[in-house]
Amino acid sequence: MFKAILINKDETGYHTDMAELNEAALPAGEVLVKVLYSTLNYKDGLAITGKGPIVRSFPMVPGIDFAGEVLESSSPEYAPGDQVILNGWGVGEGHWGGLAQKARVKAEWLIPLPKGMTAKQTLAVGTAGYTAMLCVMALQNHGLQPNAGEILVTGAAGGVGSFAISLMHKLGFTVVASSGRLAESAYLRQLGASEVIARESLSAPGKPLAKERWAAVIDSVGSHTLANACAAVKSNGAVAACGLAQGMDFPVTVAPFILRGITLYGINSVAVEKAKRILAWEHLSQLCDQTILATISQEISLAEAIPMAADLIAGKIRGRLIVDVNR
Ligand code: NDP
Numbered sequence: 001m002f003k004a005i006l007i008n009k010d011e012t013g014y015h016t017d018m019a020e021l022n023e024a025a026l027p028a029g030e031v032l033v034k035v036l037y038s039t040l041n042y043k044d045g046l047a048i049t050g051k052g053p054i055v056r057s058f059p060m061v062p063g064i065d066f067a068g069e070v071l072e073s074s075s076p077e078y079a080p081g082d083q084v085i086l087n088g089w090g091v092g093e094g095h096w097g098g099l100a101q102k103a104r105v106k107a108e109w110l111i112p113l114p115k116g117m118t119a120k121q122t123l124a125v126g127t128a129g130y131t132a133m134l135c136v137m138a139l140q141n142h143g144l145q146p147n148a149g150e151i152l153v154t155g156a157a158g159g160v161g162s163f164a165i166s167l168m169h170k171l172g173f174t175v176v177a178s179s180g181r182l183a184e185s186a187y188l189r190q191l192g193a194s195e196v197i198a199r200e201s202l203s204a205p206g207k208p209l210a211k212e213r214w215a216a217v218i219d220s221v222g223s224h225t226l227a228n229a230c231a232a233v234k235s236n237g238a239v240a241a242c243g244l245a246q247g248m249d250f251p252v253t254v255a256p257f258i259l260r261g262i263t264l265y266g267i268n269s270v271a272v273e274k275a276k277r278i279l280a281w282e283h284l285s286q287l288c289d290q291t292i293l294a295t296i297s298q299e300i301s302l303a304e305a306i307p308m309a310a311d312l313i314a315g316k317i318r319g320r321l322i323v324d325v326n327r
Pocket residue numbers: 041042043127128131154155156157158159160161178179180181199203220221225242243244245246247267268269270312313315317319
């Protein structure tokens with residue numbers, strides 16, 4: 001038996017509770033993992049609270065990422081004792097996920113624990129930090145250099161935003177953080193933001209084009225914020241869009257694209273080819289020091305993840321929540 005968070009939906013409603021499950025109940029997969037850490041991501045918050053249509057079958061164990069140790073493997077790629085991590089692949093949405101003490105998954109979804117990082121450190125980064133890294137890589141592949149000018153990061157005090165600031169700052173870029181929590185300005189500056197602007201300056205309907213300011217943007221907010229960010233990107237600049245914390249809509253015009261030649265990169269961390277996942281984690285292990293990880297993340301227990309999910313969706317959590325599934 002092992003402990004897990006379990007989501008059920010029936011005629012009495014949508015329920016998320018702690019449960020004791022039997023290993024035999026785990027879904028099919030080549031690798032059985034003893035989970036050490038998972039995290040609480042925005043998507044997990046939506047799944048646990050039922051505030052978004054994340055879960056595709058019931059009952060479901062949420063948790064879109066985890067780090068752990070292989071217990072059993074029928075795949076030649078992994079052996080008992082190997083340390084592994086997983087991000088995405090519909091785990092915690094359509095396949096039982098990481099907010100549990102055990103998980104059984106496909107071998108191809110796993111990668112080895114990145115060199116130089118502990119299981120806990122990788123999950124301090126988690127899917128949010130990994131997604132921020134994918135955004136950074138998209139901008140680097142675009143050819144962005146630190147001398148290009150200011151980089152805007154939206155949803156700055158959230159998980160993706162916090163890592164986006166920290167990673168871009170470490171790479172030598174000048175970062176401007178947009179946040180609805182100006183009280184967190186000291187935290188955002190500690191991560192490397194040189195200026196903090198109020199979220200409200202970007203979140204209302206704006207003009208098709210605005211004064212050129214941003215060399216590039218990392219956006220985890222969507223909606224008018226993303227549209228206004230695009231409208232103020234300098235000629236031939238780029239935007240990496242990964243989230244929808246403000247909304248799924250994107251009320252933009254073609255003007256920034258056809259008059260300034262800007263590029264919009266969509267970032268989906270769920271299904272990324274293995275070589276790119278390993279490369280992203282190599283970069284993360286080099287760029288994330290222990291001070292940054294301790295500043296951005298805090299640890300909670302498995303049971304605490306249920307009430308904290310509502311706080312996360314309400315935008316009350318700063319940075320990242322690591323879940324120690326064994327306490
Ligand atoms: P968090 O909840 O940690 O952060 C979201 C942040 O967005 C908040 O902290 C807040 O920052 C800001 N925000 C919240 N509500 C609003 C609003 N109404 N208007 C404007 N800003 C708002 O979530 P994550 O960082 O984990 O994820 C951020 C987004 O990225 C989510 O939409 C998530 O689904 C998406 N995501 C996508 C991935 C992908 O693969 N594409 C992977 C991971 C996440 P502040 O208080 O500073 O304004």
